Amino acid sequence: MGDKPSMKLQLWRQTWPMAMGVLALLGFQLVDSAFIARLGTLPLAAQSFTFPLTFLMIGVQVGMGIAIAALISRAYGQGEHQRAERLGALVVLLGGGVMALLSLALWVFHVPIFRALGADTVALSYIYAYWWPQLIASWLGAVLYFIYSIFRAHGDTRLPGKMMVVSSLLNAVLDPLFIFGVGDFDGWGLPGAAWATCVAFTLGLLITARRLYQRRWLSWQGIGAEAATSWRPFMGIAGPAMISQLMPPLAAVLAISVVAGLGETQVAAWGLASRLETLSLMVILALTMSLPPWLGRCYGANDWTQIHALMRLALRVAIFWQLGLGVVMALASPLVAALLAGTQDVREELGLLIRFLLPSYAGLGVCMLVVSAGNALGWPLRAMLLSGARLFVFYLPCLWLGTELFGWTGLAAGAALGNLLAGAFAAYWLKRILSRPQRRAG
Incomplete structure (x- = not known):
């Protein structure tokens, strides 16, 4: 694998293309x-109420995408090209x-x-x-993601990366046109943002579907029999991934229920912070995405020395990057809030x-990396439990208790x-597991 400087260089080369794709997405x-x-607090709060359900759909599609890539890659690795094509179509x-x-x-069931x-009656009118x-x-977006998963399973990551960038740029261009209008067209307001995304994803879907057809990676012959034989292994992979x-x-959902009790301004600010969280991570x-394959190869070679070195490097990157970014963003918080929020009250919150x-995302980043490593190193159940502990043992209880004691400031601090x-617990958990060879697998 090489010495430490080469490890850093290899980690950078594997990570930066993924970072560009995530940035575009x-x-x-x-x-x-x-x-x-810019439309006001009520439309922003209405959009914020939809985030948990949007994340629900993304969770289902990502879990299925993980299974898609795994099954097709295994089929090709075993020389079963026709089965891989049937799986792609399926x-x-x-x-x-x-x-x-x-x-x-x-x-x-959106109203209940x-x-x-x-959400109150006014918010529901915007949500509708x-x-x-x-x-x-x-x-x-889900169908497009499934097609991306097929390309990745065949080793082609360049086209999905390019299309994510193209879709994002098109969406950014169409957003102001569809939301605010141009010329005699007055725009659609809040729904315009959704329609801009529809157009961007449709273009991406047309281009990638055409390329998929040209590659001949889909086959519809025998798809019924394939479904009968492949649903168990598919769910064996997709099930735990979807749960996580x-x-x-x-x-x-639980967090925004707590925030909603503080007011629409707080819901709007929370929604913007949620968007900023994913971008900052x-x-x-x-x-x-880039570390697990590398860890998996080391795991297969039983090279635990390299695994220790990789995890130390990755965790240092996570801590120093997120702390540095966090401090800069905290110092620039008035400017960042002014750029993102349309009203003064939302900016302050x-x-x-x-x-x-x-x-605090330094701790969150550590936990996310440890969960990802756990899946790569043969600890899927423990990784799932650690992910659950982060949310339901540390994050939500602290958020709720802070809100009960000190309101909005307490919510942020909690x-x-x-x-x-959660980050401290994840680091302790990883150190304990790696220090005991008899616990390294299972």
């Missing part, structure tokens, strides 16, 4: 929120069907769901106009969140404390 979401913030068909049914259910989250085009956009992916949306998210939360405690 998450950037357009923040752009959406920034433009919507997952696009069934994955699209599952996401369509989920979208339909979330539309049919959003009322349970704390925004939610159905947003569900269409989410379905298009669905825990953050559940935590987001860009490097960590990239590491969670958002600035408080930035000052508390951004530095959420930050929960992130730091």
Whole structure:
């Protein structure tokens, strides 16, 4: 594997393309929120109420995408090219069907769901106009993600990366046109953001589907028999992955229920902070994608010395990067809040969140990397439990207790404390596991 400098260089080479893809994927979401913030507090709060359900859909599609890539890669590794082509067709068909049914259910039951989250009648009127085009956009994004997973399973990551950038740029261009209008066109307001995403994803879907057809990576012959034989291994991979992916949306639902009790201004600020969180964790998210394959190869070679070195390097990167970014963002919080929020009251509440939360993402980043490493090193159950502990033992209890004691300031401080405690616990857990060879697997 080489010495330490070469390890750093290799980690950089594997991570930066992923970081660019994550930046493109998450950037357009923040752009959406920034433009919507110019419409006022109520539209921004309405969009914020939809985030947990949007994250729910993303969790399901990511879990299925992990299974897609794994099964197709294994089939090709075993020389079963025709089976890989059948699997590709199967997952696009069934994955699209599952996401369509989920979208339909979330539309049919959206009123009781959003009322349970704390939305009042005025917020529901905004949500009604925004939610159905947003569900269409989410379905298009899910099918596009499944196609990306097929490309990645065949070793092609360049086209998905390029299309994420193209889609994000198109969305950024269309957002102000669709939201605010141009010339005689007055714009659609809040729903315009969803329609801009629909157009961007549709273009990406048309281009990638055409390339997929040209590659001849799909086969519809024998797809019924393939479904009968492959559903068990598919769910064996997708099930645990979905559970891990669905825990953050559940935590987001509970968190926004607490925030909703403080007012619409706080909901709007929380929604912007949630967008900023994912963008600020860009490097960590990239590491969670680039590090596991490397760790997996070391695990297969039983090279635990290299695993220790890799994890030490990755955790140092996470801590120093997130702390440095967090301090800079905290110092610049008035400027950042002014750029993202449209009204003064939302800016003030958002600035408080930035000052508390951004530095605490050093702890969150450590926990995310340890969970990702656990999946790569043969500890999927422990990784899932650690992910659950981060959310339901540290983060949510601290957030709730802080809110009960000190209101909005307590919520920000409690959420930050929960992130730091989760990171400390994850680091302790990793050190204890790696120090005991008999516990390294299983």
